[in-house]
Amino acid sequence: MTDIVLIGLNHTTAPVELRECIAFTPEDTLVALDQLKQEPAIDEVLVYSTCNRVEILMVTDNIPVAVDITKNFIASIHQIPLERFEGVLYHRENDDAVRHVFRVAASLDSMIVGEPQILGQIKTAYQTATQKKASALILNRLLHRAFFVAKKVRTETGIGDRAVSISYAAIELSKKIFDSLVKKKVLMIGAGEMAELAVEHLLRQKVGDLYVANRTFERGVSLAERFKGQAVRIEEIPQWLEQVDIIISSTGSSELVIRRDQVKAAMRARRNRPLFFIDIAVPRDIDPEINRLDNAYVYDVDDLQNIIEENLEDRKKEALKGERIVDEAVIRFRDWCDNLNIVPTIVDLRNKLRIIIENELTRTFPSLQQTSLADQEALQKMIGTMVNKIMHDPTRLLKMEGHHINKPVYLDLLRRLFNLDE
Amino acid sequence: MNQLIHTVAFIYILSAMGYVVYLVRQDAFWNQAGFYLLISGCLLHTGVIAYGTFLAGHLPVHNLRDTLSMVAWAMAALFIVFQTRYHLKVLGAFASPLAAAIMSISAQLPIEVIEAPPVFNSIWLYFHIVTIFLGYAAFALAFGVGIFYLVQEQAIKTKTQGFFYRRLPSLEFIDITGYACIVVGFTLLTIGLITGFAYAKTAWGHFWSWDPKEIWSGIAWLLYAALLHGRISLGWRGRKAAIMAIIGFAVLMFTFFGVNFFLKGHHGEFTRW
Numbered sequence: 001m002t003d004i005v006l007i008g009l010n011h012t013t014a015p016v017e018l019r020e021c022i023a024f025t026p027e028d029t030l031v032a033l034d035q036l037k038q039e040p041a042i043d044e045v046l047v048y049s050t051c052n053r054v055e056i057l058m059v060t061d062n063i064p065v066a067v068d069i070t071k072n073f074i075a076s077i078h079q080i081p082l083e084r085f086e087g088v089l090y091h092r093e094n095d096d097a098v099r100h101v102f103r104v105a106a107s108l109d110s111m112i113v114g115e116p117q118i119l120g121q122i123k124t125a126y127q128t129a130t131q132k133k134a135s136a137l138i139l140n141r142l143l144h145r146a147f148f149v150a151k152k153v154r155t156e157t158g159i160g161d162r163a164v165s166i167s168y169a170a171i172e173l174s175k176k177i178f179d180s181l182v183k184k185k186v187l188m189i190g191a192g193e194m195a196e197l198a199v200e201h202l203l204r205q206k207v208g209d210l211y212v213a214n215r216t217f218e219r220g221v222s223l224a225e226r227f228k229g230q231a232v233r234i235e236e237i238p239q240w241l242e243q244v245d246i247i248i249s250s251t252g253s254s255e256l257v258i259r260r261d262q263v264k265a266a267m268r269a270r271r272n273r274p275l276f277f278i279d280i281a282v283p284r285d286i287d288p289e290i291n292r293l294d295n296a297y298v299y300d301v302d303d304l305q306n307i308i309e310e311n312l313e314d315r316k317k318e319a320l321k322g323e324r325i326v327d328e329a330v331i332r333f334r335d336w337c338d339n340l341n342i343v344p345t346i347v348d349l350r351n352k353l354r355i356i357i358e359n360e361l362t363r364t365f366p367s368l369q370q371t372s373l374a375d376q377e378a379l380q381k382m383i384g385t386m387v388n389k390i391m392h393d394p395t396r397l398l399k400m401e402g403h404h405i406n407k408p409v410y411l412d413l414l415r416r417l418f419n420l421d422e
Numbered sequence: 423m424n425q426l427i428h429t430v431a432f433i434y435i436l437s438a439m440g441y442v443v444y445l446v447r448q449d450a451f452w453n454q455a456g457f458y459l460l461i462s463g464c465l466l467h468t469g470v471i472a473y474g475t476f477l478a479g480h481l482p483v484h485n486l487r488d489t490l491s492m493v494a495w496a497m498a499a500l501f502i503v504f505q506t507r508y509h510l511k512v513l514g515a516f517a518s519p520l521a522a523a524i525m526s527i528s529a530q531l532p533i534e535v536i537e538a539p540p541v542f543n544s545i546w547l548y549f550h551i552v553t554i555f556l557g558y559a560a561f562a563l564a565f566g567v568g569i570f571y572l573v574q575e576q577a578i579k580t581k582t583q584g585f586f587y588r589r590l591p592s593l594e595f596i597d598i599t600g601y602a603c604i605v606v607g608f609t610l611l612t613i614g615l616i617t618g619f620a621y622a623k624t625a626w627g628h629f630w631s632w633d634p635k636e637i638w639s640g641i642a643w644l645l646y647a648a649l650l651h652g653r654i655s656l657g658w659r660g661r662k663a664a665i666m667a668i669i670g671f672a673v674l675m676f677t678f679f680g681v682n683f684f685l686k687g688h689h690g691e692f693t694r695w
Contacts, residue, residue, distance in 0.1 A: 176578060176587070179594040271657025274594060291579060295660045303581045310583060 002043065002408060004138065004337075005063050006097040007070055007089055008055030011111045014088040021080050024049035028077055029125070032056070033134040036073060041065040044139045048125035050118065052111050057101060059138045067091060098142060098333050102326045105146040106153040107160070114159035114315045119150045137408050141336065149329045153322040161318070162311030167198035169304045169311070170278045171205065174246060177276050177297055183208040187244040189237065190214060190251030191223055194280050198248050199227055211244060213237055215251065241266035241275070248278045249285035257285040263296055278304075339421065340411045342398050346391065348420040353387045424533065426470050427491065431529045433463035434498065434522035441514035445589060456514050457505065460521070464498040467525075471495060481551050490528035496555035497521040497562060504563060504606075508599045512589050516566035546621035554614035558674060560607030561646075565671035567600040568664035575661055597659055600667055608646045615639060638677040645670045 009022065024032060029047045036045045036058070044059035056074075060066035071089070075082040092100045103109045107118050126143045129135035135143070154160055163169040171181075178184055184207045188199050191214065199210065210229030213236070214220030220231040232240060234257075241247075241263060251257055263275065272295045279286040279300040291298040339345060361379060365371060398410060415421055440456030471492065474482040482488040501517035570590055577587040590596065619629040630636060649666045652658035658666070 173578070176574070176590075176592050177594065179592050179598065272659050272662075273657070274660065294662065297578055299581070306581065307583060 002059055002061055002138065002340075003063050003094055004057070004059055004097045004142065005066060005091065005093050006055055006057045006100055007067055007091040008053060009085065009088045009090065010053035010055075010109070013090060014085070018085060018088060019051070019054065021078055022054050022074060022085060023051070024054060024077075026128075029128060030132065031077065032073065033129060033132040036070065037132070037134045039066070039069050041069060044136045045134045046125060046129040046139055046143070048122055050121050053104070053109075055104070057097065057139065057142075059136075063093060094337075095330055095334055099326060099330045101142060101146050102149045102329055103323075105150040106322055106326060107150070108153070108319050108322050108326065112164055113312070113319050114164070116154075116160055119147070123147065137406075137412055138337070138340075142333065145329060145333055149326060153325050156325065157321040158318040159315055159322055162314050164308050164311055164315070165197075166194050166280070166301065166304045166308065167201050169307045170198050170248070170299065171201045173278075173297075173299060173304075173307075174202070174276055177274050178245065181205040181207050181246075184245040185209045185211070185243055186246045186248065187211045187213065187232075187237070187240055188223070188227075188229075189234070189247065189249040189257060189285065190253075190281065191219070192250040192280065195248050195250035196223075196227075198278065198280070202246065203227065207246070211240060213240075215253075238262045238266070242269040245274070246276045246278070247286075248280065250280040251285050253281070253285060254283055256287050257281075258287060258290070260287045260289045260293070263287075263290045264293060267293060267295060336421075339415060340408045342407065342411065345411050345414060345420065346395055346398070349394075349414065349418055350387055350391055352418060352420065353390060354383060357383045357386065423470070423473070424529075426466065427525075427529050430463055430467045430470060431522065431525040433459055433466065434494065434518065434525050437463060438515075438519040438522040441518045445512055445515040448589065453511050453514065456518055457502075460498055460514075460518055461502055464495065464502060467491075467495045467498065481548055483551055485531075487528050487531035487533065490524050490531070492551070492555055493558065494521045494525035494528060496552075496559040497524065500556050500559040500606075501563060504560075504603070508602060510567065510570075510591060510596065510599045512570065513563065513566060513599075516570075517563060520562065520566075544621055544624060546617050546624060550614055550617040550621050553610045553617065557607045557610030557614050558678065560603050560610060561667075561671050561674055564600050564603035564607060564667040567596060567603055568667035568671075571596045571600060571664035572661065572668075575664075593660065597663065600664060601653065601659075604646060604649060604663075604667060604670075608643075608650060611639075611643055611646065615643060635677065635681045638673070638681050642670060642673045642677055645673055 009019065011019070014022070024047055029049065032047050033045060036042050036056075041062045042058050042060050046057045048055055048057075056070050058066050058070065071082060071086065074080075074085070100109070105119055105122050107114050107116065110118055122143070126135065126139075129139065163172045174181055174184075181202065182205070186199065186202055186207050186209070188195055188210065203210070210224070210227050211232050212220045212224040212227070212229050213232045213234050214223065215234055217231065217233055220233075223229075224231040237258065241258070247258070249257055258277070267275070274295045274297070277286045277290060277296070277298040279298060282301060284300055286298050286300070288298055288300070290296050339348075361383070365376070394414070398407060437456045437459035440452050440459055444452035444456060471482065474488070481492075483492055497517060498521045501513070501521070505514070570586075571593065573586050574590045574593055574596060577584055577590075578593065622631065623629050645666070649658070649663065649670060652666075653663060
């Protein structure tokens, strides 16, 4: 009897210090696949490691042995005593393991529910496993189902719809203010990780010119070069208010950088074209009173943070729909696994043969001259013998003890050749 | 005939329901259902009005029942044309229920046959009525769009992302759509007024007779002219434009109903019931 088993740890069970120690580099993964698939207890194996989780997925005939081997392997490759991490490992079997893989791939188990990277990471891990021939019939099927489930969850629920980072939330807002971001002019005041991230997102939306203002002009010039923008002096900002459409401010200044009266004057010159301020600085750079002016909109870090929190709540609600999709997929996968057992497959094939012969016989009877009841019974008997004789050799092969044939592969092939899953 | 009118009203109601479901659930199917129902309703309605014109020998606008039916027709027809150009989908949830409501009221009103004097059979009059009604419909859309603008602006200014925030498009797009409605409405209203003057000249011998309806129409025209002027030369857009579109429509409503009900004049009989 083959089982699917998964062991691993993630952001909820292990602190980051420990996750760092256990994480597999791509090279580690190759070593792991090579070594683990040599083990007689492990038929198939797949390893994925991200910053939030390390998980090893296996197909095995002997769960305790396989789990033991894997744990010891982790300890030896990372040179870390087993006691240090054994407590944070979780381990799932069969349906639970399948459900876990589906949930991870669909990003239902992520720290930020719905974040899209995890699927790509699992796809890469799967590619590596197939290249190393560590993944075979069952894991192939399992992973393909997982990708399918992930896609379905993403398209049928709103799990990935709402922005959950400051910079994306700012972009989403811009799209609710401006019809299109194409050719809109952006002014970045100051610098900083979040501001630069937001600018990068905006550039991907094909915004027009980018201007960079910095307290030290030289720094502005080098930033502008990086983003292919134009550096402007900080004193020039009031004039630029007439030109630009989106302003991202993130200076260390303790005073306001842009005041209400400056914007009010600029609005007239802009003929009231909308102006959107994204204030990422603490303390704030943009006078919040500007938000009261017509066609001017100001969002600061707290506002964006609130939006993100609401969006996260939303994603969690959507995730419940995703769980339903996963549950359904788990049941279907179990059906497929069950069918890979010998008895149901033999029964299915036997029934199929019997039905074909019986159908042909009933079609032929009317055209035969004078078949007696005894003749019909004899023919019926013959069907049984025929089926038995045809089934004899395949049954013997499949029921043979020992490891020299990979039974799931044979069974799967048999089911496909005779189309038994219709 | 009466049955056909009820059928039209029924189809409009179905369309309105489609659009409302779309507003809530946001799946494209309901939007399309609403749209195609509205088109079929409007086509049937066109047939009904054409048949009515054929029977009466002039456009059927001589009592409130027929007039409202004409308004509903203009609303549906203009929205359909508009929707193919400006895809402000949620607008359907405003326009279609409005057409459905007007049509339902119209269908409930008593049928009365009025012998219209031959003076009402003039090509100028046909033009006058059709363009004025389509113009009203465009301003009604501008009114709805104006409300959408204020709702969306409120959501963004107060930083509360509610039901409508997610369903409405960007402020800029709503603003442009509203502007387009006003331009179309103003053009139609202008043509409608000119043909009206031309008709007045042929029927009564003078262009302008200080009739209350004429005065109020003139006021509405001036208001919309001011709105357009402000936008083009002074950049009145966004909130200000939205509020003016709403006020403009209120004046227009008074022109249409108020004048007929409270004041007297040579348009009175069209809304008599």
